[in-house]
Amino acid sequence: MRSVRWITVGAIATPVALVIACGTVSETVGPGATPSPAGHVAVAGDSDNGKTVSLHIGDRLEVRLTSTYWTIAGSSDPQVLKAVGPVQVSPQSSGCVPGGGCGTVVAIFDVVGAGSAQVTASRTSCGEAMGCTGDQGSFRVTVQASA
Secondary structure (H helix, E strand, C coil): CCCECCEECCEECCCECCCECCECCCECCCCCCCCCCCCCEEEEEHHHCCCEEEEECCCEEEEEECCCCCEEEEECCCCCEEECCCCEEEECCCCCCCCCCCEEEEEEEEECCCEEEEEEEECCECCCCCECCHHHHEEEEEEEEEC
């Protein structure tokens, strides 16, 4: 079981294991993450595809995928998980062949209600002139939110 680092407003909290159905949200919060006013930030990345994360109202979820080819569809239920601003695409400026899709795509969501919501993403290209096969072209993380 891996752990996720929680950030609270003004201080860094003790690392806490984030219990989910198939493992844990594996990445830690980066220095650019901004927590929601009263909650914690959890970051889900490529390795968290298909997992479920338990969060509380007031927490924030950052979905960070490592290819600029990803298109993040958003939340399946904005009454539970509400997008905070537009999706941010950050291409890698050097060390990448043209068409490689190097960089990140980030979407941030606040947990605003109890219930369940999914964040999904898709892509048709998995690299320079390389189509995606199997489940390489889809991403899904489920949030179970409670008070």
